[in-house]
Amino acid sequence: MTDRQPTLDEVARRAGVSRGTVSRVINNAPHVSRAARQAVERAIKDLSYVPNVAARSLATQRSGAVVLAVSSDDQALFTNPFFAEVIVGVNAVLEETDLELLLILAASERGRSRLARVLQSRRADGVMLLALRENDPLAKVAAEGGVPVVHGGRSLGGSHQWYVDADNRDGARQAAEYLISTGRTRIATITGPLDMHVGVSRYLGFREALALARLGDERVAHGDFTEASGAAAMTHLLTEHPDLDAVLVASDEMAVGALGVLKERGRAVPGEIAVVGFDDVVTARHTHPTLTTVRQPIKALGREMIRMLLALIRGEQPTPLILPTELVIRESA
Missing domain, CATH: 1.10.260.40 (lambda repressor-like DNA-binding domains)
Known part of the structure; x- marks a missing residue:
């Protein structure tokens, strides 16, 4: 025995x-x-x-919860279309269960302590993590919580066992190749944070396309996925590279900021400068001109994260998932 x-x-x-x-x-x-x-x-x-306890909790339909923890303390997060669509996707699946969704902003020590208390008190059966940066302490807090953890996006170190991500590198490469195919040769990029896998992946996709076309990739400015950072980066690019004829922006929010600066400077879009964003949030369909962008399935990201988490809670062993991206051509490029 x-x-x-x-x-x-x-x-x-x-x-x-x-x-x-x-x-x-x-x-x-x-x-x-x-x-x-x-x-x-x-x-x-x-x-x-x-x-296991979590699986039996689901089986007997006891009340329970799962956590969506975001490595941010910015209250503007609640008006960000990307995060809103992720939550909609998560909620669509949770409606089929008796589990509740807890949202925790956990970029600060106080936020991380709140998550730790929730896990230690067994008020949650699992955790989904979003917007993690390199060596983010939030990942360690979640890993020590004794419940399944699913990551929205990969880590730079590749240490996450369970994650759902979009094919960011391929999406950025598609976008840059499209700009090249339309005759643009002085192409700039506004990157996302380069201490996040998503920021690095989109930057690498841009560089790969320009390298294959034997074009220079030195026209680079950095942002943090906010509209304000996109405006600041676009201002920097126009100062340092006034001859640029296209810009690939690593998020639609930053592209909105870039479009505002180009309008203020009297630079015609797409006549003088073509602009491509990334994400295809609802905002992209209401800019002037409407934004050519790379669509990632944001709601599907939320749905697949919670499905993966529920599978783990049931004691299953799901595999990581990479969702495809797609170029959506509108008026800006």
Whole structure:
């Protein structure tokens, strides 16, 4: 005899069913045949298998919660279209469960302590993390919380086991290649934060496209995904590189700031300078001119993050997911 806890796979093999069927039986999900349910129940009894606490909580429909923790303390976050769409995606899936969503802004020590208290008191069954920077202490707090953790986006060190991300590098490459195909040769970029995987990936995609076309990639300014930083970066680029004829901006919010500066300076878009953003938030369809941008499936990002987290809570082992991006051509380029 051994005190080792049997695994979900061992239960599945004993019952002669798939791992997913075992999870559905444990969670009292519908669409499981009577024979399969009975086989799983016999295997559980024979092996003395005990589902983990979080999975049993879902199975018995006890009240519970999951956390969406964002590494930001900016109250403007609530008006940011990107985060709003992520939350809509998360909520769409949660409506099918009895779990509640807790939102924690956790860039500060106070915010991280709040998350730690929630996890230590077992008021949450899992955590989703967004907007993490390199070596972000929030990741450590979540990892020590004793619950499953899903990351929105990859880390620069590649240490996250479970994440959902968009193909940012390919999206930026598509955008730069499009600008080149329209005859633009003096192309600048406004990057996102380069201590975030998303910022680095979009910058690398830009550089790859220009390198293949044998064009210079020295026209660079940096932002932080806010409209104000986009305006400041565009001002810098016009000062340092007044001859530029296109700019790839690493977020639509920053592109709005860039468009404002170009209008103030009397630079015609796209006649003199083409502008491409990234994200395709609702704002991109209401700028003047409307914004050519790279669409990432933001609501799907939220949906897949919470689906992955629920799978982990049920004791499953999902795989990381990369969502495709798509160039959307409008008036600005």
